[in-house]
Amino acid sequence: MRRADRIAGAALLALAVAFSAGALTHYSYWGPNGPGPAFLPFWLGVVMALLAATLLVGALRSSDPGAPWLPRGEPLKRLAAVLGATTALVALLNVVGMVLGTALFLIVLMRFLDRTPWPLTLAVAVATAGLNFLVFTRWLRVPMPVSVFGF
Amino acid sequence: MDFISNLALGFSVALTPFNLMMAAAGVTIGILIGALPGVGPPSGVALLLPLTFGMDPTSGIIMLAALYAGTMYGGTITSVLINTPGESASVVTCLDGHQMALQGRAGPALGIAAIGSFVAGTVGVVLLMLVSPALARWSLSFGPPETFALMLLGLTTVTLLTGDNPVKGYISMVFGLMLAMVGFDIISGDARYAFGIPEMMDGIDFLPVAIGLFGLGEVLAGAEAPKGHAVVHGRYGLRDLLPSARDWARSRWAIVRGTFMGFCVGTLPGAGPTIATFMSYALEKKVSKHPQEFGHGAIEGVAGPESANNAAATGAMVPMLTLGIPGSATTAIMLGGLMMWGLRPGPLLFEKNPGFVWGLIASQYIANVMLLILSTVFIPLFVRALRVPYAILMPIVIIFCITGAYSLKNNVWDVGQMLVFGVLGYAMKKLGYSPAALVLALVLGPLAERALRQSLIISDAGLGIFFMRPIAAVLTVAALAAVVVPAVRAGLAALRRRVVVNEASVADKTTRG
Numbered sequence: 001m002r003r004a005d006r007i008a009g010a011a012l013l014a015l016a017v018a019f020s021a022g023a024l025t026h027y028s029y030w031g032p033n034g035p036g037p038a039f040l041p042f043w044l045g046v047v048m049a050l051l052a053a054t055l056l057v058g059a060l061r062s063s064d065p066g067a068p069w070l071p072r073g074e075p076l077k078r079l080a081a082v083l084g085a086t087t088a089l090v091a092l093l094n095v096v097g098m099v100l101g102t103a104l105f106l107i108v109l110m111r112f113l114d115r116t117p118w119p120l121t122l123a124v125a126v127a128t129a130g131l132n133f134l135v136f137t138r139w140l141r142v143p144m145p146v147s148v149f150g151f
Numbered sequence: 152m153d154f155i156s157n158l159a160l161g162f163s164v165a166l167t168p169f170n171l172m173m174a175a176a177g178v179t180i181g182i183l184i185g186a187l188p189g190v191g192p193p194s195g196v197a198l199l200l201p202l203t204f205g206m207d208p209t210s211g212i213i214m215l216a217a218l219y220a221g222t223m224y225g226g227t228i229t230s231v232l233i234n235t236p237g238e239s240a241s242v243v244t245c246l247d248g249h250q251m252a253l254q255g256r257a258g259p260a261l262g263i264a265a266i267g268s269f270v271a272g273t274v275g276v277v278l279l280m281l282v283s284p285a286l287a288r289w290s291l292s293f294g295p296p297e298t299f300a301l302m303l304l305g306l307t308t309v310t311l312l313t314g315d316n317p318v319k320g321y322i323s324m325v326f327g328l329m330l331a332m333v334g335f336d337i338i339s340g341d342a343r344y345a346f347g348i349p350e351m352m353d354g355i356d357f358l359p360v361a362i363g364l365f366g367l368g369e370v371l372a373g374a375e376a377p378k379g380h381a382v383v384h385g386r387y388g389l390r391d392l393l394p395s396a397r398d399w400a401r402s403r404w405a406i407v408r409g410t411f412m413g414f415c416v417g418t419l420p421g422a423g424p425t426i427a428t429f430m431s432y433a434l435e436k437k438v439s440k441h442p443q444e445f446g447h448g449a450i451e452g453v454a455g456p457e458s459a460n461n462a463a464a465t466g467a468m469v470p471m472l473t474l475g476i477p478g479s480a481t482t483a484i485m486l487g488g489l490m491m492w493g494l495r496p497g498p499l500l501f502e503k504n505p506g507f508v509w510g511l512i513a514s515q516y517i518a519n520v521m522l523l524i525l526s527t528v529f530i531p532l533f534v535r536a537l538r539v540p541y542a543i544l545m546p547i548v549i550i551f552c553i554t555g556a557y558s559l560k561n562n563v564w565d566v567g568q569m570l571v572f573g574v575l576g577y578a579m580k581k582l583g584y585s586p587a588a589l590v591l592a593l594v595l596g597p598l599a600e601r602a603l604r605q606s607l608i609i610s611d612a613g614l615g616i617f618f619m620r621p622i623a624a625v626l627t628v629a630a631l632a633a634v635v636v637p638a639v640r641a642g643l644a645a646l647r648r649r650v651v652v653n654e655a656s657v658a659d660k661t662t663r664g
Contacts, residue, residue, distance in 0.1 A: 012322060027336075039607075069578075086367070110543060110546060144554075
């Protein structure tokens with residue numbers, strides 16, 4: 001936690017400085033009849049810089065390393081698997097389409113991460129994909145991404 | 152008498168078959184969502200919001216408000232049966248509710264919570280109906296300085312109350328405001344911080360952010376360690392749910408106290424149902440003749456807080472509808488929904504869209520009746536839903552997050568944004584930041600900026616305008632107090648620690664010397 005606070009504090013401080021500086025260089029601070037588009041962003045950057053500095057100084061002076069915030073071992077593997085599968089689905093949404101993507105995603109996570117029995121896995125995958133199609137594509141008429149196979 | 156005609160108008164809107172169906176669907180889904188550990192009211196509302204885009208706004212808000220009431224009860228089921236609160240407003244219910252379940256009294260615990268929720272919800276709507284129009288009329292006189300001061304107060308109190316660490320809470324809030332600056336500036340037309348990306352020029356939509364932070368973020372946190380949970384078995388027939396005469400005598404006044412306190416706390420900006428439950432529990436323990444029973448299955452410890460959270464959920468509608476200032480993360484997302492439907496929450500809503508406001512109020516009465524019926528007759532069904540393993544639930548919720556984010560504008564960009572904020576939400580939760588403050592700031596940011604700039608344009612004393620008009624001054628001072636008080640307290644604590652350390656080292660030296 002202490003290390004995470006140091007990194008977050010430093011990153012937020014840098015962001016805040018860039019945010020304020022960006023506001024002043026690109027937009028006008030004060031217009032003809034009042035505050036311009038740079039006014040609030042500039043001050044938000046200043047306030048954020050103060051807050052980030054407080055966090056950073058506190059974490060630098062702290063002698064307690066605190067509990068680790070990221071899991072290790074098996075839980076970390078599970079977290080990575082879920083996040084990886086989700087990222088893959090989002091990245092490939094326009095290739096696999098929503099219906100096929102949903103089914104594949106459910107099969108991967110339920111069967112290969114949690115060893116759900118095959119019949120239950122397939123039933124849930126098909127039902128979810130079907131329901132998703134009926135509600136969003138048919139009922140709400142959302143043009144969901146379709147796969148290269150056209151569904 | 153326009154009060155009665157307004158209510159009649161409301162019921163004529165709420166009683167259409169479609170709206171009745173939406174209220175029923177909202178309550179049912181709400182109970183289910185509330186019962187799922189890790190998926191709380193804000194994620195429920197964020198995930199369901201896309202479903203309402205195709206509807207009339209009135210039907211949409213009816214469903215969301217019914218859902219909000221449902222989640223308050225759903226969280227109770229898990230608290231009592233598996234000692235895991237489904238959402239934060241049911242945390243205190245674990246203390247006595249689960250003890251009651253272990254003693255074989257799960258039925259009365261759930262029963263008294265259902266009755267308390269019904270009473271509190273219904274009384275809450277009556278109060279909502281009486282208070283809101285007056286408040287709306289009063290706030291019609293608000294100019295930009297009052298509006299800005301009110302938003303500032305809402306932001307600082309939410310930040311103060313939702314996080315454990317004030318510095319991290321304020322970082323979350325300011326970060327949310329910074330995100331709100333992205334995109335076209337309404338006054339000058341500059342595309343701020345867009346880096347030439349067309350999707351960024353329109354600004355960062357709050358919906359993918361909310362779905363990411365609350366939906367995906369929570370799921371990721373739960374994905375680490377799939378917990379098998381032990382459901383306390385019991386009988387949940389109608390007769391098993393009925394509290395005994397003794398239970399009833401003990402909880403009657405707890406329900407009344409919980410209702411009124413919950414409603415009042417709910418209307419305050421920043422204090423939501425969760426705070427109301429803690430206050431109600433503390434109050435019940437204090438007034439009880441047998442405080443030693445608290446924590447060991449005292450029924451008042453369930454009745455009071457469970458009434459308080461439903462009353463507070465209704466109370467939280469007051470500032471959202473009349474002032475346009477949400478009191479919690481959930482109402483912030485609802486407010487975002489109202490704006491997406493093209494409605495401008497605030498005093499004018501009551502004059503311009505009476506069908507919408509009164510339809511919502513009337514539907515709350517109906518939702519409470521439905522909640523009572525569903526939560527007593529269908530309890531066995533909801534208990535069974537608790538046994539659905541996380542392995543099945545988790546991927547389905549993720550699919551919901553993706554579909555919801557996509558259907559906002561039918562593009563994958565928003566889905567990617569949802570994913571980024573999902574990871575951020577996970578980290579924020581783990582590191583003690585406040586996602587609620589971020590979302591609230593993102594929703595209020597553009598409105599607050601406009602109010603601030605308009606105030607400074609009409610002001611001839613710069614920022615002094617926020618201290619020279621009486622209402623604005625009171626609100627500004629209150630908002631600043633929410634920042635200064637924790638800072639001073641932290642400073643004093645640090646000072647005291649240093650003094651203690653110095654004394655210790657002095658004592659150390661003297662003993663050694």
